[in-house]
Amino acid sequence: MSSPPAASTSTPTPPFSLWRIAIPAFAPSLLFGLGEGAILPIVPLTARDLGASVPMAALVIAMIGIGSLFNNIPASMITMRWGERWAIVAAGVWSGLGMLLCVLTSHLGLFATGCFMVGMSQAVYNLARQSYMTEAVPIEYRARALSTLGGVMRIGMFAGPFLAAAAVHAFGLWAAYVVGIVAVMAAAAIGARIPDLEAPPVPAGQAAPASTSIVSTLRDHRRVFLTLGIGVVLVSAVRASRQAVIPLWADHLMLAPSVASLIYGLAGGIDMLVFYPAGKVMDRKGRRWVAVPSMLIMGLAMLLMPFTSGVVTLLIASLAIGFGNGIGSGMIMTLGADHSPRHGRAHFLGIWRLMSDIGSSCGPALLSLLAGGLSLAAGIAATGLIAFAAAGMLGYWIPRHGSAGGKGRGVAR
Template identity: 50%
Template sequence: MTETSFRWSQIIIPAFGPSLLFGIANGAILPVIALSAIALGASHAMSGVIAALIGFGSLVCNIPAAMITARFGERRSLIGASAVSVLALSLCILAKHPALLALGVLLMGMATSVFYLARQTFLMEVAPVHMRARAFSTLGGTQRIGMFIGPFGAAGLMHFVGLDGAYLVAIAALVTAGALAFALPELQPRAESGAADAPRPRMAAIAVEHKRVFMTLGLGCLLIGAMRASRQVAIPLWADAIGLSPTATAIIFGCVSSIDMLVFYPAGKIMDHFGRLWVALPCSLMLAASLLALPLTATMAPFVAVCLLMGLGNGIGSGIVMTLGADAAPANARTEFLGIWRLIADMGTSAGPFVLAGLTALISLAAGIAATGAFGLVSAYIFWRAMPHGTQHAHTAD
């Protein structure tokens, strides 16, 4: 597909339809995994570990996911990921022991890694460079919308069939995503001179050759991932610390998610027109400021204001990690590069809540939240130094 022939209508359903459905599936099951483990007799601590396996599965499967996608292509990888996800959730429904539930959750996390890498590779191939950031911010936005819809759909069915209702909603969404991928033709990638004929390097060679971009922009994205994951823990914990009810906390969290979903497309447009730094820097600084300010709040009004700022900072960063990865990826090894890139970003997502929990245990909750906020100052400095200050793309930093 050439840049002049590109139309949004050509990719809306193939790229964003499965992503929305996969987001619905994840949104449906994430709130109930720990509850399912408790219902099977697991302790609260073990239930938390089982719930964390979905993120762990995604983390450890990033490199294998890159190899799978590079070998079988985006479309077949997406179909396979949907099939494995359905199998995984079926195991969760049939589980009579926490160990079987844990296996199902782990498989779901691994399939999620393949799915998102296939979507990112597909979109990087079909979207022209001058519209890349809008494409990736929209991809991130559709995932957020799906995650927002999923719990409501699950709640409706759980009213009638219990916890299994959440898994049934997720299975229905995943079957639809797989069928959609099967029915739609695979779009032809944009032609790039020399890319098709160039040899595909090994993963280790890619890591060495592009170590500078991994250690600069990759580290900045890792820190953003840590803040994003930590905020999901910090908001309810601090709400409880200042005496807010669970209902009030849930409403505030919903408002934060709403802001998060509203600004993804403008963020992509800013990146395309003015450069990536214009979003990466505000995203880092807003997340930093809100996390640093959160422990200073003691009543409802300032707490809500800080949380809304946090939602805005996270929302304008929609797609920034994927966009920077796509900019830096070499033409002859895009999928392999993105596997390493996602591994780095997911390390931040996985480590963030553990850093917060460790500092809370050692010092205090306020200190733990403030320390995660400091990550944003470091990432902002990295982006300021490593990224072009104009409309050039991140590969110039490599």
């Protein structure tokens, strides 16, 4: 009599869970956001202490954004060369060194250089983190993962100024940079412990793909960049402008600064509460179900804002802007991940992020130009129209079924 077959000793692979990877995946983003949030309100004050005029202080804080803008393409090369894990570590260390330079120097030019270094590290970190999550998370969880990634960084940016305020009250302005240094170095330490990703396998019978470059990536994916990519530029312009719209219109209504800050903070609170449900909708129903409403809500709220005349009406419009922006958390990253190729992904995402940063730079500049040449109301209304244009482009060019047909699909590792 034959004996029964031996039971298999292999165990089934447990289903993927975002909670299981929460600390290695999201803790560095929380800490990186906290570190940057800690220093952002303090940078112009430090610049003024070092002798900068008000316009010069504004330029110094803009150096962070400029550093990010100009480093997106080099960030893709760094990530391709070192891999996502070590790019994340390098970004944290470089940001810490930039903040340390800000603390140690008494020269305005060197202080501006430190701010530029922080912006450079921001580009490397964001690209490497997005590339890693795109590869490490199954596509059916991608939008939730990237929305959460963007959401926790916003939480860190929100909490950072409060920690910095306590440190500055106790020790002085320099203490805010210490908070920032500790946070970004902790992000680097956690990033060093995340597992390396395996290279994408080459299908049987196929030759290994040729190496990619920025030029070849632009050529091969020019249709995406010239269609959906333009929509992303418009989305980023609207998002960046919203940060100036609320306080500027509150000032136009002659509200007290404390009231303006409260309205801005409440809008930010709504923004942070809705990122995960929005990501879930994107995964379940498709990207268009969130991307288009996000821009329509923000556009309508901005068109109506010039008609607000007091605290209550401005608060309602601001909350609508916060809600529209919040449900779009991770949207740009998700769309970039959907369309990115497995081979040469970092180059694609570097160009994608560059387009996003161009929009972020041009949006507030256009608002300023229109406000100065026409009126603040005209500038805000024009931003609302840009949001409607973005909604139209996203609605037309985003694939109607889920993501980009599974292109760039990652696997859990």
